[in-house]
Structure formats: C-alpha cells, structure tokens
Amino acid sequence: MSSPISAWSHASQERVQTILDSYPEPRSAIMPLLYIASLEHDRVSPEAMRQVAELTGVTPAQVASVASFYTMFKRDGVGEYLVSVCTSISCFLRGADDVLEVVEDATGARRGETSSDGTFTVEHVECIGSCGGAPAVQVNYELIEGVSTDNGRKLVAWLKDTKPQVVLADEMQQLFGGSRSFDWGGPEPEGAIAPVPAFGPYGSSGEGR
Amino acid sequence: MTDLILTARMTAHPADSHMIDRFVATGGYSALRKALTELTPEEVKDEVKASNMRGRGGAGFPTGVKWGFLAASEPRYLVVNGDESEPGTFNDRQLMERDPHQLVEGIAISSYALGIGHAFVYIRGEYPRSARRVQRAIEEAYAAGYLGDGILGTDFSLDVTVHLGGGAYICGEETALLNSLEGRRGEPRLKPPFPAVEGLYAKPTIVNNVESISNVPWIVNNSGTSYAAIGPERSAGTKMLSISGHINKPGNHEIIMGMTWRDMIYDLGGGIPDDRALKTWIPGGASAPWFVPEEHLDTILSIDDVAANGSMIGAGAVVVMDETTNVVAAAHRIVRFFAHESCGQCTPCREGTRWLEDVLKRILDGRGRPEDIDLLLDISDNISPGLSWPPAMTTICPLGPSAVSPVTSITRWFLPEIEAMIAGGGDSDG
Ligand SMILES: Cc1cc2nc3c(=O)[nH]c(=O)nc-3n(C[C@H](O)[C@H](O)[C@H](O)COP(=O)(O)O)c2cc1C
Ligand code: SF4
Ligand code: FES
Numbered sequence: 094m095s096s097p098i099s100a101w102s103h104a105s106q107e108r109v110q111t112i113l114d115s116y117p118e119p120r121s122a123i124m125p126l127l128y129i130a131s132l133e134h135d136r137v138s139p140e141a142m143r144q145v146a147e148l149t150g151v152t153p154a155q156v157a158s159v160a161s162f163y164t165m166f167k168r169d170g171v172g173e174y175l176v177s178v179c180t181s182i183s184c185f186l187r188g189a190d191d192v193l194e195v196v197e198d199a200t201g202a203r204r205g206e207t208s209s210d211g212t213f214t215v216e217h218v219e220c221i222g223s224c225g226g227a228p229a230v231q232v233n234y235e236l237i238e239g240v241s242t243d244n245g246r247k248l249v250a251w252l253k254d255t256k257p258q259v260v261l262a263d264e265m266q267q268l269f270g271g272s273r274s275f276d277w278g279g280p281e282p283e284g285a286i287a288p289v290p291a292f293g294p295y296g297s298s299g300e301g302r
Numbered sequence: 303m304t305d306l307i308l309t310a311r312m313t314a315h316p317a318d319s320h321m322i323d324r325f326v327a328t329g330g331y332s333a334l335r336k337a338l339t340e341l342t343p344e345e346v347k348d349e350v351k352a353s354n355m356r357g358r359g360g361a362g363f364p365t366g367v368k369w370g371f372l373a374a375s376e377p378r379y380l381v382v383n384g385d386e387s388e389p390g391t392f393n394d395r396q397l398m399e400r401d402p403h404q405l406v407e408g409i410a411i412s413s414y415a416l417g418i419g420h421a422f423v424y425i426r427g428e429y430p431r432s433a434r435r436v437q438r439a440i441e442e443a444y445a446a447g448y449l450g451d452g453i454l455g456t457d458f459s460l461d462v463t464v465h466l467g468g469g470a471y472i473c474g475e476e477t478a479l480l481n482s483l484e485g486r487r488g489e490p491r492l493k494p495p496f497p498a499v500e501g502l503y504a505k506p507t508i509v510n511n512v513e514s515i516s517n518v519p520w521i522v523n524n525s526g527t528s529y530a531a532i533g534p535e536r537s538a539g540t541k542m543l544s545i546s547g548h549i550n551k552p553g554n555h556e557i558i559m560g561m562t563w564r565d566m567i568y569d570l571g572g573g574i575p576d577d578r579a580l581k582t583w584i585p586g587g588a589s590a591p592w593f594v595p596e597e598h599l600d601t602i603l604s605i606d607d608v609a610a611n612g613s614m615i616g617a618g619a620v621v622v623m624d625e626t627t628n629v630v631a632a633a634h635r636i637v638r639f640f641a642h643e644s645c646g647q648c649t650p651c652r653e654g655t656r657w658l659e660d661v662l663k664r665i666l667d668g669r670g671r672p673e674d675i676d677l678l679l680d681i682s683d684n685i686s687p688g689l690s691w692p693p694a695m696t697t698i699c700p701l702g703p704s705a706v707s708p709v710t711s712i713t714r715w716f717l718p719e720i721e722a723m724i725a726g727g728g729d730s731d732g
Contacts, residue, residue: 182390182636222386225544234430236431
C-alpha cells in the first residue's frame with residue numbers, strides 16, 4: 094500500500110507523523126494537516142483534501158466541510174504575497190480604510206483579488222489582535238503595526254522591487270511600521286518553528302500558503 | 303502600573319523574557335516545583351479557589367469554582383483558549399509572545415491540580431509569532447524536564463500540544479473551540495452538557511483563557527489569599543486591559559481594578575489626541591454596550607460596577623472614540639464583524655446580523671429611511687428578545703446577542719445624530 098503522500102517533501106512527511114502522534118484521535122489532525130497539504134499544493138486543492146482525508150480516516154467531503162469553514166484555508170490559492178489589511182473597529186478609527194485603498198492601488202489587486210501577475214493577493218480582514226498598533230497589516234500573516242498610508246505604499250513597492258524570498262515581521266516592522274501594541278521584545282531567531290508549518294519556519298520560503 | 307504580576311518579567315527583561323534561561327533565573331518554574339513537591343492536587347485547587355480569580359476570557363466565571371465541576375472520569379483534558387479574536391483585544395498575544403513559559407508553567411500546575419495528562423493550547427491562526435514562541439517554550443520545557451514523563455522526578459506526567467486555528471472568531475467560544483480541536487467545523491454546541499462533564503472527545507474538559515492560566519504560578523507562589531487581597535472584592539487580582547482607538551497611549555496595561563473610567567482614559571490612557579472631546583467608549587470589546595462621558599466617567603472599572611451599568615469588562619478591551627467619530631459607521635463596522643463571524647447555525651443570528659449590517663450601511667450611504675431606526679431595534683429584538691442586559695438568549699451561543707450591543711448603544715445615546723444622518727443623506731465614510 095503506497096502512502097497517500099509519498100510525493101510530499103521529506104520534512105512534510107515527518108511532520109505529518111509528529112502531528113498525528115500528538116492527538117488522541119486522528120481526526121483532530123485535520124486542520125494542521127490541511128496547513129501542511131496547502132504548503133505542498135500551494136493551496137487547499139481537492140487533491141490536498143483527499144490526502145488529508147486518507148491520513149485521518151474520514152471522507153473527503155468531511156474534510157472539505159471543515160476546510161470551507163475557516164478563512165485561512167485558501168482553496169483558490171493566493172499570490173506570492175498575501176497582504177491582509179485589518180479594517181475592524183480600532184483600525185477603522187485610525188484610518189485603515191485609507192491604507193486598504195493605497196494597498197489596492199499599489200498592488201493592482203482589489204480586496205479579495207489576486208494581481209494579474211500573481212504577485213499579490215489583497216484581503217481586508219477582521220481584527221488581527223494588533224489594535225493598539227492600528228492600522229495593522231499582515232504579509233503572509235507576518236505582522237506590521239502602525240502602518241501609515243505612505244508606508245503602506247512603500248511596503249508594496251518594496252515587496253515588488255526586492256521580491257523577498259521570505260518575509261520577516263521584525264524587518265518589515267522596522268522598515269514600514271509605526272507604533273506597536275506592545276514592545277515585541279528581542280527579535281525572533283530565523284528558523285523558529287511554528288507547531289504546524291502553516292507558515293513554515295520563520296524565515297523560510299513558502300510562508301503563508 | 304504595568305509590572306504587577308503578569309507583566310513583571312517582560313517589563314524588567316524586555317529582550318529575553320520569553321526564553322527559558324531568563325524565566326528560570328527570575329523564579330520561573332519554582333511554583334511548579336512547589337506544587338509538585340509540597341502540595342497535593344487538592345491543595346493547589348484550594349489556593350486557586352481562595353484567589354477568587356474570575357476567568358479572564360470574558361464570562362468572568364470563578365476559575366476555582368469551574369475546576370470543582372470537572373467530572374471524575376478519565377481521561378480528562380485541559381484546553382487553554384488563546385483564540386483572542388474579539389475586536390479590540392490583544393492582551394493574550396502579549397502574554398503568549400513575551401512570557402510563554404509563565405503560561406506553560408500555569409498549564410503544568412493546573413494539569414497537576416486537575417489530574418490531567420494532556421493539555422492543549424488553541425492559538426488563533428493569525429498569531430504565528432505567538433504560536434512559535436509558545437511552541438518553543440514547550441520544547442524548552444520538555445528538554446528541561448518541566449513537561450513530559452515524570453516531571454521533576456515525580457510521577458506526574460504531562461503532554462502539551464499547540465493547535466492553530468484557521469481564522470474564525472467563533473472558535474473562541476469554548477464549545478466551538480472544542481469542535482475545532484476535534485477536527486470539525488467551529489460550531490458552538492448546545493449546553494448542557496458543559497465541557498467540564500462532556501468536553502473534548504466527550505471527556506471531562508476544563509477550558510480556561512490564556513490570562514487566567516498565566517496567573518496560576520503567582521497564586522501558587524504567593525497564596526490564593528494574597529491574590530484575593532488585590533483590588534476590589536469581586537474583581538480580585540490584576541487584569542490586562544487593551545486600550546485602542548482615539549487614545550494617546552494605546553496598548554496593554556496590567557491594572558488593579560477599582561479606578562474610575564476617568565482615570566483610565568485620561569491618566570492611564572493619556573487622554574484623547576489633540577485634546578479632542580471624548581464621545582463614547584466600549585468598555586469590554588466589540589460585544590459590550592458602549593459607555594458615554596455624561597454618564598460613566600466616574601463609574602468604577604470593576605466587573606460588577608460595569609455590569610451594574612449595563613455593560614461588561616469582557617476580555618478587557620477598551621475602544622475609545624472621540625468627537626470626530628461617526629457612530630453609525632463605527633456601529634456598522636462592529637455589526638459587520640459579527641455578521642461575518644456568525645457560524646450560521648441559528649436563524650436569528652445568521653439572518654439578523656446581516657440585516658442589521660445592511661440597514662446601517664444604507665443609512666451611511668444616504669439611503670436611510672426614518673423608519674429604519676425602529677427596524678434596527680426590531681431586528682435586534684428578534685435576535686435578543688427584550689433587549690435587556692445581560693441579553694436574553696434564544697441562540698446557541700452569545701454571539702448573536704452580542705451583535706445587538708452597538709445598535710442599542712447608538713440608538714440609546716446618539717439618536718438625534720442618526721436621525722440627522724437619515725434626514726441629511728448619510729455619510730460616505732462607512
Ligand atoms: C463568541 C465568543 C467568543 C469568545 N472568544 C473567546 C476568546 O477568544 N478567548 C477566550 O479565552 N474566551 C473566549 N470566549 C469565552 C469562552 O467561551 C470561555 O468562557 C473562556 O475561554 C473560559 O475561560 P475563562 O474561564 O478562563 O475565562 C468567547 C465566548 C464567546 C461566546
Ligand atoms: S448565535 Fe450565531 S454564532 Fe452562536 S451558534 Fe448561533 S449562529 Fe452560531
Ligand atoms: S481592530 Fe485592527 S487589529 Fe484589532
């Protein structure tokens with residue numbers, strides 16, 4: 094019997110086992126495995142959902158029903174950089190709508206759309222827990238707080254021009270951020286690992302997909 | 303006032319408060335050692351009960367009392383709620399990113415007290431840094447023998463698993479969270495049964511907020527009665543407040559409750575930018591009814607005083623709005639949030655929130671009708687009959703009734719402004 098994921102990277106296959114081992118019931122692994130599968134497929138594709146179903150012993154329809162409930166499982170895929178602008182109440186009070194507009198203009202992608210060259214997907218999101226540093230923006234879920242319209246434009250230009258392989262919150266905050274919700278403490282070491290590689294290790298490519 | 307209990311270490315050691323070496327060097331894991339080697343599980347539970355700490359996730363239920371409901375059958379689970387998604391709230395993020403070992407130590411002590419061998423931390427998906435830091439702290443704790451098999455040479459063993467959410471506010475509701483952790487859609491369950499009896503995998507489960515659990519090491523080190531002695535009688539201990547909006551010093555503050563809102567906004571918060579006038583504020587997150595300066599500046603900031611005035615402290619999110627704020631636009635933003643986050647199981651919530659959003663939007667767009675104000679209240683009354691506080695519940699969870707708060711707030715305090723907007727053709731800012 095061949096593994097449903099023999100085509101996956103070695104690292105992903107190892108993490109699949111670690112994840113399955115960390116829950117009393119395999120079904121609990123659906124969400125973390127969807128994140129890994131979406132790294133392998135660049136989106137939560139039907140094939141990705143089939144593989145997760147096989148790994149967790151449920152039907153593909155059950156996985157699809159879970160995946161469709163959560164906004165972060167991107168079934169249609171996203172551009173290289175997913176730019177999420179918070180427009181919830183505290184960011185709204187601090188001018189987030191203007192930031193969203195300049196991001197749309199600079200990327201050429203309207204909210205909910207991907208730019209024609211596949212570089213950017215822009216979305217407006219509800220509160221991302223950074224209201225003390227409003228307006229807040231995330232690129233591939235890495236945070237920048239206190240983003241002015243001017244810096245929103247510069248951020249997009251920088252992503253376009255330098256095409257960073259990886260995006261680092263510490264770096265983007267320093268270049269384009271303003272006041273923060275709180276002192277972030279010491280910079281994060283590159284390679285820091287999230288419990289599931291939704292974002293890959295901090296500082297590795299493939300983040301946010 | 304920001305270095306009392308929870309934020310002491312991060313204030314003193316900003317660069318490395320999240321690392322195990324700094325944690326241990328500043329007294330970290332001494333409470334775990336004390337609990338495991340000097341106290342029985344019952345004695346730890348007694349300390350937490352004596353602390354009178356009320357849950358920090360919003361509902362304010364006393365943690366020690368909740369722990370007493372945990373059914374005896376095995377296995378049992380602890381689930382820490384780090385979903386923090388209520389607009390205005392960002393204090394659990396600080397606790398997870400800046401002092402994750404404090405949380406891990408709290409998890410280990412709580413699990414020991416409750417006879418639990420597997421704990422979970424549910425962190426919202428949009429918090430990758432929190433997830434990395436908590437994960438790293440857990441790995442460091444395993445390596446140092448504070449987690450895993452035979453902790454500190456005793457026969458107590460514990461595994462901790464971090465679970466990432468997928469971007470859904472409703473997963474902060476404890477039964478939705480448990481469904482999500484089981485690999486299901488994050489839809490709230492009908493209660494009873496309560497999680498303490500039938501929770502994760504239908505096993506007895508305690509769900510506690512990140513801040514609640516982060517207080518446990520201090521309580522064990524200093525005693526429950528010392529904790530209870532801090533602050534007003536029924537608002538014991540410190541509370542993390544997140545302040546945002548039109549305020550000079552936005553951010554998190556660890557406070558002792560009992561100050562007035564005037565002190566909170568003008569002293570702690572540094573007042574309103576450019577000395578503009580205060581128009582209204584939300585005392586406890588998007589779900590809470592709003593306060594206004596004419597009525598509430600001298601109200602005491604405590605769980606009970608805020609409740610007596612028709613609102614709540616919730617998870618501690620204060621959103622301040624100055625005189626330039628279009629209150630219809632602000633209410634629309636909050637209602638839009640709830641409409642977006644409704645899980646759709648209950649018709650009044652699913653349909654009602656969307657309808658409220660549409661009516662507010664058309665008022666903003668200049669298409670409002672005089673009868674829209676009554677319509678807003680009518681829809682609200684269908685979601686939360688009687689429009690009382692705390693809200694009457696016809697839905698499975700309180701999300702639906704929460705969506706009504708901004709509507710009843712603006713119709714109560716700013717009626718002439720809404721009427722003028724309807725008469726004058728709206729405002730395009732929405
Ligand atoms: C819609 C909704 C969202 C909630 N979101 C959160 C949350 O993000 N974090 C949290 O700790 N509690 C949240 N709660 C409260 C939880 O259901 C639960 O009461 C809490 O986690 C218990 O922990 P505590 O007793 O330590 O406060 C939410 C409740 C509702 C109804
Ligand atoms: S009140 Fe709303 S969010 Fe809560 S269960 Fe019902 S539909 Fe879902
Ligand atoms: S409102 Fe934007 S981060 Fe909270």
